[in-house]
Amino acid sequence: xxxxxxxxxxxxxxxxxxxxxxxxxxxxxxxxxxxxxxxxxxxxxxxxxxxxxxxxxxxxxxxxxxxxxxxxxxxxxxxxxxxxxxxxxxxxxxxxxxxxxxxxxxxxxxxxxxxxxxxxxxxxxxxxxxxxxxxxxxxxxxxxxxxxxxxxxxxxxxxxxxxxxxxxxxxxxxxxxxxxx
Numbered sequence: 001x002x003x004x005x006x007x008x009x010x011x012x013x014x015x016x017x018x019x020x021x022x023x024x025x026x027x028x029x030x031x032x033x034x035x036x037x038x039x040x041x042x043x044x045x046x047x048x049x050x051x052x053x054x055x056x057x058x059x060x061x062x063x064x065x066x067x068x069x070x071x072x073x074x075x076x077x078x079x080x081x082x083x084x085x086x087x088x089x090x091x092x093x094x095x096x097x098x099x100x101x102x103x104x105x106x107x108x109x110x111x112x113x114x115x116x117x118x119x120x121x122x123x124x125x126x127x128x129x130x131x132x133x134x135x136x137x138x139x140x141x142x143x144x145x146x147x148x149x150x151x152x153x154x155x156x157x158x159x160x161x162x163x164x165x166x167x168x169x170x171x172x173x174x175x176x177x178x179x180x181x
Contacts, residue, residue: 009165029135030058038131041170045158051130052156052172056147059138063148071177074155075127077103078118078173085120085171086161093118104175113181117146122163129169137174151176 030038033053037043043051057067080103081095088096100118104110121133121143137143155175163169 015133028059028062028138029131029137030055034058034149035130038134039126039129041126042128048130048158049156052134052158052174053154054133054173055130056154056156059134059147065148066152068154069152071109071153071155073107073109074104074153074175074177075157076107076155077109078155078157078175079159080106080157081118081120081175082155082157082159082163085122085173086159086163086169089163091120091122091163091171093120104177109177112179114179115150115151116178119143119146119147119176120172122169122171124166124168124170128160128168128172129173134169146174146176149176150178152178 006081030075032038035051035058037047037051040051053068053070060067081100084095084098084103085091090096093100101110101116104116109116119137121136122128123132124137126132137147153176155177157173157175159171161169161171162169163171
């Protein structure tokens with residue numbers, strides 16, 4: 001009986017605080033204090049990848065979702081997709097004539113029952129920063145749905161090069177996945 005009362009009291013408190021917590025969630029775009037280096041174009045690639053993962057998980061947590069787990073096969077696939085986009089000078093989910101799942105399958109993620117999605121984005125100068133690309137994705141219904149969807153795992157890639165006549169293009173890829181039916 002005592003456990004039931006304690007649980008009921010905790011549940012009542014949680015329900016009473018839910019609207020306040022929801023109101024505090026607010027903007028899904030992380031401030032620089034929460035995710036450093038989101039506008040630092042001079043930061044090393046690894047630092048920028050970490051900032052993009054932080055921004056992505058911040059948005060998920062602000063929406064009441066669990067953070068993504070970074071997995072190596074998706075990270076490798078995302079890096080290769082960004083490289084393909086530059087190598088073939090083709091900003092497309094099918095860059096170099098490959099379906100978007102090509103690298104995901106190639107790096108062994110596609111085992112058993114699985115699902116996947118992809119976000120790609122690029123920009124030059126400040127428009128290629130973590131914050132700018134992530135903000136653009138969050139303002140696009142399809143990209144936002146991937147970020148805030150049911151996927152559980154992520155890989156993020158970034159490459160810099162010439163794209164469609166623009167030098168210094170920062171090409172970003174997020175590959176999302178889940179296993180299980």
